[in-house]
Amino acid sequence: xxxxxxxxxxxxxxxxxxxxxxxxxxxxxxxxxxxxxxxxxxxxxxxxxxxxxxxxxxxxxxxxxxxxxxxxxxxxxxxxxxxxxxxxxxxxxxxxxxxxxxxxxxxxxxxxxxxxxxxxxxxxxxxxxxxxxxxxxxxxxxxxxxxxxxxxxxxxxxxxxxx
Amino acid sequence: xxxxxxxxxxxxxxxxxxxxxxxxxxxxxxxxxxxxxxxxxxxxxxxxxxxxxxxxxxxxxxxxxxxxxxxxxxxxxxxxxxxxxxxxxxxxxxxxxxxxxxxxxxxxxxxxxxxxxxxxxxxxxxxxxxxxxxxxxxxxxxxxxxxxxxxxxxxxxxxxxxxxxxxxxxxxxxxxxxxxxxxxxxxxxxxxxxxxxxxxxxxxxxxxxxxxxxxxxxxxxxxxxxxxxxxxxxxxxxxxxxxxxxxxxxxxxxxxxxxxxxxxxxxxxxxxxxxxxxxxxxxxxxxxxxxxxxxxxxxxxxxxxxxxxxxxxxxxxxxxxxxxxxxxxxxxxxxxxxxxxxxxxxxxxxxxxxxxxxxxxxxxxxxxxxxxxxxxxxxxxxxxxxxxxxxxxxxxxxxxxxxxxxxxxxxxxxxxxxxxxxxxxxxxxxxxxxxxxxxxxxxxxxxxxxxxxxxxxxxxxxxxxxxxxxxxxxxxxxxxxxxxxxxxxxxxxxxxxxxxxxxxxxxxxxxxxxxxxxxxxxxxxxxxxxxxxxxxxxxxxxxxxxxxxxxxxxxxxxxxxxxxxxxxxxxxxxxxxxxxxxxxxxxxxxxxxxxxxxxxxxxxxxxxxxxxxxxxxxxxxxxxxxxxxxxxxx
Ligand code: SF4
Ligand code: SF4
Numbered sequence: 062x063x064x065x066x067x068x069x070x071x072x073x074x075x076x077x078x079x080x081x082x083x084x085x086x087x088x089x090x091x092x093x094x095x096x097x098x099x100x101x102x103x104x105x106x107x108x109x110x111x112x113x114x115x116x117x118x119x120x121x122x123x124x125x126x127x128x129x130x131x132x133x134x135x136x137x138x139x140x141x142x143x144x145x146x147x148x149x150x151x152x153x154x155x156x157x158x159x160x161x162x163x164x165x166x167x168x169x170x171x172x173x174x175x176x177x178x179x180x181x182x183x184x185x186x187x188x189x190x191x192x193x194x195x196x197x198x199x200x201x202x203x204x205x206x207x208x209x210x211x212x213x214x215x216x217x218x219x220x221x222x223x224x
Numbered sequence: 225x226x227x228x229x230x231x232x233x234x235x236x237x238x239x240x241x242x243x244x245x246x247x248x249x250x251x252x253x254x255x256x257x258x259x260x261x262x263x264x265x266x267x268x269x270x271x272x273x274x275x276x277x278x279x280x281x282x283x284x285x286x287x288x289x290x291x292x293x294x295x296x297x298x299x300x301x302x303x304x305x306x307x308x309x310x311x312x313x314x315x316x317x318x319x320x321x322x323x324x325x326x327x328x329x330x331x332x333x334x335x336x337x338x339x340x341x342x343x344x345x346x347x348x349x350x351x352x353x354x355x356x357x358x359x360x361x362x363x364x365x366x367x368x369x370x371x372x373x374x375x376x377x378x379x380x381x382x383x384x385x386x387x388x389x390x391x392x393x394x395x396x397x398x399x400x401x402x403x404x405x406x407x408x409x410x411x412x413x414x415x416x417x418x419x420x421x422x423x424x425x426x427x428x429x430x431x432x433x434x435x436x437x438x439x440x441x442x443x444x445x446x447x448x449x450x451x452x453x454x455x456x457x458x459x460x461x462x463x464x465x466x467x468x469x470x471x472x473x474x475x476x477x478x479x480x481x482x483x484x485x486x487x488x489x490x491x492x493x494x495x496x497x498x499x500x501x502x503x504x505x506x507x508x509x510x511x512x513x514x515x516x517x518x519x520x521x522x523x524x525x526x527x528x529x530x531x532x533x534x535x536x537x538x539x540x541x542x543x544x545x546x547x548x549x550x551x552x553x554x555x556x557x558x559x560x561x562x563x564x565x566x567x568x569x570x571x572x573x574x575x576x577x578x579x580x581x582x583x584x585x586x587x588x589x590x591x592x593x594x595x596x597x598x599x600x601x602x603x604x605x606x607x608x609x610x611x612x613x614x615x616x617x618x619x620x621x622x623x624x625x626x627x628x629x630x631x632x633x634x635x636x637x638x639x640x641x642x643x644x645x646x647x648x649x650x651x652x653x654x655x656x657x658x659x660x661x662x663x664x665x666x667x668x669x670x671x672x673x674x675x676x677x678x679x680x681x682x683x684x685x686x687x688x689x690x691x692x693x694x695x696x697x698x699x700x701x702x703x704x705x706x707x708x709x710x711x712x713x714x715x716x717x718x719x720x721x722x723x724x725x726x727x728x729x730x731x732x733x734x735x736x737x738x739x740x741x742x743x744x745x746x747x748x749x750x751x752x753x754x755x756x757x758x759x760x761x762x763x764x765x766x767x768x769x770x771x772x773x774x775x776x777x778x779x780x781x782x783x784x785x786x787x788x789x790x791x792x793x794x795x796x797x798x799x800x801x802x803x804x805x806x807x808x809x810x811x812x813x814x815x816x817x818x819x820x821x822x823x824x825x826x827x828x829x830x831x832x833x834x835x836x837x838x839x840x841x842x843x844x845x846x847x848x849x850x851x852x853x854x855x856x857x858x
Binding site: 071072074075076077078081082084085086088089090091092093094095102104105106107166167182185186188189 | 452
């Protein structure tokens with residue numbers, strides 16, 4: 062079943078462990094510039110936002126790729142990059158509105174999140190649960206439950222005070 | 225490789241910069257971080273220099289495992305001769321600076337001399353530049369970092385810097401990065417200030433090779449699961465170090481009204497209060513404990529201000545020691561010390577001491593400029609923070625630190641100081657806990673809970689478990705006691721923790737992930753595996769102990785060279801003469817027994833292979849390979 066990687070930014074503690082393990086897994090080296098995920102921070106305001114490839118349905122990167130190196134992989138619900146076809150023109154890097162396509166200057170290739178072929182390592186290491194990999198058709202239920210939790214507390218309180 | 229980071233020698237007087245590789249042989253002796261910094265200080269400092277003069281040497285370093293998947297290895301260590309104690313200066317902090325320093329190609333910076341005017345260092349991908357900081361001088365900790373990032377045009381730059389306290393040479397000024405990560409102790413900020421060094425900015429894109437990437441990730445995943453499953457972790461994740469107050473205050477193990485009480489009666493500053501202000505929690509690089517809160521001050525002149533923390537130490541500084549019973553005062557005090565860049569622990573102690581002097585009539589309204597330095601006067605406490613950081617009025621005297629201030633104030637003010645080696649104590653009261661008392665008395669950087677505190681002694685752990693922990697990796701079959709009021713076997717616990725913390729500080733791992741507040745976390749065995757998987761260096765747990773021993777002994781040699789004697793490993797008289805007045809029965813009516821304490825110190829020296837004056841014996845130096853120091857390998 063198609064799963065998606067969702068971000069609950071309010072749970073992110075900004076530890077950047079996801080960046081580290083992504084880089085180490087894919088390159089054997091810890092180099093945040095080679096990581097597929099990045100934490101964008103405003104440290105003096107205590108705000109952080111995990112940013113990564115959104116695996117778009119109508120992906121601008123696929124649209125601009127002149128060599129059809131990028132395509133949608135329906136089983137894993139991702140945009141995949143075929144390095145055999147890629148000529149490294151970096152059109153996709155320009156086209157992606159989220160910075161999801163990056164350039165690894167060590168191996169001179171464009172890089173992107175491949176959802177670790179179905180078991181994203183960033184999710185495994187994100188202890189606070191800011192990153193989750195969940196079935197696409199129930200993602201809204203999960204969010205509803207999170208939001209509902211706060212709402213339900215208020216409801217319960219009002220019930221108690223009614224009695 | 226994680227081992228190919230370099231050392232840079234930066235002379236601010238001549239603007240000369242040299243870089244060199246760090247030989248593997250030196251790594252095998254000191255690993256990195258604090259251990260190697262101590263070697264560098266012993267080798268590069270002339271004895272007897274003025275800590276605030278150009279001849280002092282400042283080291284800044286990243287531990288050996290920083291930036292690797294090893295559990296929360298994020299710490300920057302800073303060393304120099306301390307302007308507070310005149311002995312070894314050493315302090316470390318978490319955050320994101322140390323990993324970035326490594327991504328920029330360096331592990332150790334040795335900074336000498338003094339710049340003509342304010343400057344900052346800009347270090348990026350192997351390059352080091354000295355840049356003008358005239359426009360930034362005078363700015364606080366937060367703005368300094370933002371201004372430098374703006375100037376360099378890269379929000380990913382990480383900055384460590386001093387604030388106004390460091391510029392004003394407050395002898396306990398700290399060095400900070402981010403909103404609250406602070407290398408607080410021993411006045412490293414004043415040393416930076418004395419060199420006109422406002423900040424160090426780093427940015428790097430150089431990858432750190434992990435020796436066995438897959439195994440390292442897998443092992444760290446296991447460690448995370450293990451650490452995360454402990455009760456300690458769950459509490460830390462929720463409350464941070466503030467949770468400790470509940471235990472220590474209830475028992476009567478804290479310092480209230482300077483040293484007059486050991487419990488804050490009716491104290492209402494528990495960690496739970498943070499819920500009202502918290503916006504979530506933050507972690508250091510790679511850490512799952514995320515022990516600090518993000519919060520917003522609600523009322524008063526700082527209403528709406530964003531800040532991070534506070535720690536248990538700030539509950540002590542702006543709560544217990546000064547007997548203020550107002551959580552907001554702690555939140556504001558914490559914000560102010562971070563903004564000014566000054567050690568929360570030392571400043572709280574200085575203010576509490578001044579309050580006792582005011583109570584005793586040694587300080588009068590004339591001395592305080594009319595400020596009523598009375599217990600529980602929140603506004604006076606907050607005002608004193610400003611006066612000390614800005615060196616205004618009485619604050620100018622207190623900014624000199626305990627011993628110098630006592631000399632200036634005179635009368636019998638020195639009698640009321642709670643310090644060891646000229647550094648103030650944490651807001652803890654060790655009169656019922658001989659092991660903790662021994663730790664602060666002998667700590668190489670002065671009275672301190674992060675050098676050797678066997679904090680788990682407070683948990684009354686069963687003897688078999690104590691034996692499992694303290695019986696190795698170097699065999700020990702002497703006594704061990706589950707009773708924290710006992711003097712039995714405590715020297716071993718102190719020595720063991722000393723070695724553990726030294727080893728950990730060499731790697732840059734955060735102490736909260738090790739045996740400090742929980743008996744179930746990382747010790748020598750795990751460390752050995754972490755070092756191997758990430759760097760390929762092979763050490764048995766015993767060999768790691770030896771490295772720690774070597775580094776700790778070089779700190780001892782440094783101190784002895786600066787004039788330390790056995791008398792400096794001692795507590796102030798109040799510990800022996802004034803019994804604790806309140807608290808639970810276990811902590812009441814307790815003081816330290818002089819004779820037994822002397823005996824403990826003898827035992828402790830013996831365990832270390834030091835003679836009765838606390839000087840390492842020649843055979844000890846030989847065994848550790850220190851007989852030829854200083855050896856100038858680097
Ligand atoms: S691992 Fe999770 S908490 Fe840490 S930075 Fe990444 S998304 Fe945030
Ligand atoms: S426990 Fe706290 S101080 Fe230690 S690394 Fe984690 S967030 Fe930083």
